[in-house]
Amino acid sequence: MDRRAAARRAAFYAALVMSWQAASSAGALPPGLLPSPLDVAADLARGAADSSLLAGVATTLWRLLAGLAIAIGAGVALGVAMARVPAVNETAGSLVLGLQSIPSIAWVPVALIWFGVGDAGIVFVTAVGAVFAVTTSIYSSVRNIPPHYLEAARNMGARGGHLVTLVLLPAAFPHMISGFKQGWAFAWRGVVGAEMLFSFLGLGFLLNVGRHTVDISQVVAVLVVIMAMGMAVDAALFRRLEDRVRERWGLR
């Protein structure tokens, strides 16, 4: 992103927050329903000071990353198998499509019955909510590998594990990144949803507390934190990874 775009974006957010604050100060927004930015900031500061917010972030983050790691590991394995083995695609492929249409929240009863109330259940909901989106994305990125790469590799004697690790995965990698991004987005849905339903820790739980205490500032503060984390990871991780891969692969 160039400097001008960054400046434009900063100006956009500043204008958004200032007009929001102005509307609140003018009494145009009902305070019990929509807090002012200053209320939200105060709530964020309080949460940071008593470390409830940081603890929430840390808890949610590790559950999220654990679930996402499982989803990516299983999704890559399943997606590659589907793309390369027709029998797997014909059988498991349709099942994956079906499973993908189940919202992650709908797995909560399953998680509770299998794992009870606890971290394992939340990690399960997070992983299962993300794994099928990752799978389909990996599947299509492997299917879109230019055939010459695979033919050249096969011609030189690459088989099995070598073919997968040295050719298939690197060749598909630029497209796989968008699969990881999808996984990240779906994992967030899963983890926050599950935390709201059955957790006493994490950002989802803090949202629930805000709801029960009718504290709209806390609710909005947590939403802002979730949004900020999503944007930060996109900029710091995915965008950077994408740029590096594109540069290395010579894609413009």
Added chain:
Amino acid sequence: MAKLEARGISKSFRGGGGYTLRALGGIDLAVESGEFVCLVGPSGCGKSTFLRIVAGLDAPDAGEVVFDGRAVRGTGPERIMVFQEGALFPWLSVGDNVSFGLRVNGVPAAERAEISARYLEMMQLGQFARYHPHQLSTGMRQRVAIARALAMDPDVLLMDEPFAALDTQTRYTLIGEMQEIWQRTKKTILFVTHNVAESAALASRVVVFGNRPSRVRTEFRIDSPRPRHAEDGSLASIQREILAALRPEVRRQEGLDG
């Protein structure tokens, strides 16, 4: 005994609406060890398909490919293909591209590096081992692809219009280099091209394919001294003969297509 033999290779492709395209109608070709054979023919005549079948990348509907007296199926390290667009791996450095085949065949790292350096040196790319393919020009990339194939030390090099995407100047340079490589390494080369001048400069034998379903129409032996240049006056008459052999084929094809 021929180094490589194609016996009655035929191949059809199923098009849309149940329409079948008969590409190869029984190709017989025997290539002796150390020959440089160029395959020319009207565009779409199936010469690349034939090369892919010899490489083992496609299976023929009928016929067989015989290497050193035994029928072969699938790909093998004795028959290595150089693709039109090089098909270098963009995620690997030039050096790692050249040693890729050695790596998957279990050659130790030190030996790989030595072999890779030797062939890059032969292609005058010694100082580019750490570059990535996209940092090189098209001609340099194609030289890397040739080095990668040579590093496998195959008996037969299969080259599918490897110079088609190059500008004339670069192509002429590579035509010269390719003759040197052939003379130095004594490889058997099967080289597909649609460029008659290129075939006359490179080949010890030019094989002309006919239209679909194509067969070997005729062939020419070329014994002119090397190194030859694509625009050598001494090659003019053989070029005319090849063109004359191609002309009825091309005309028939144009009549068909039009």
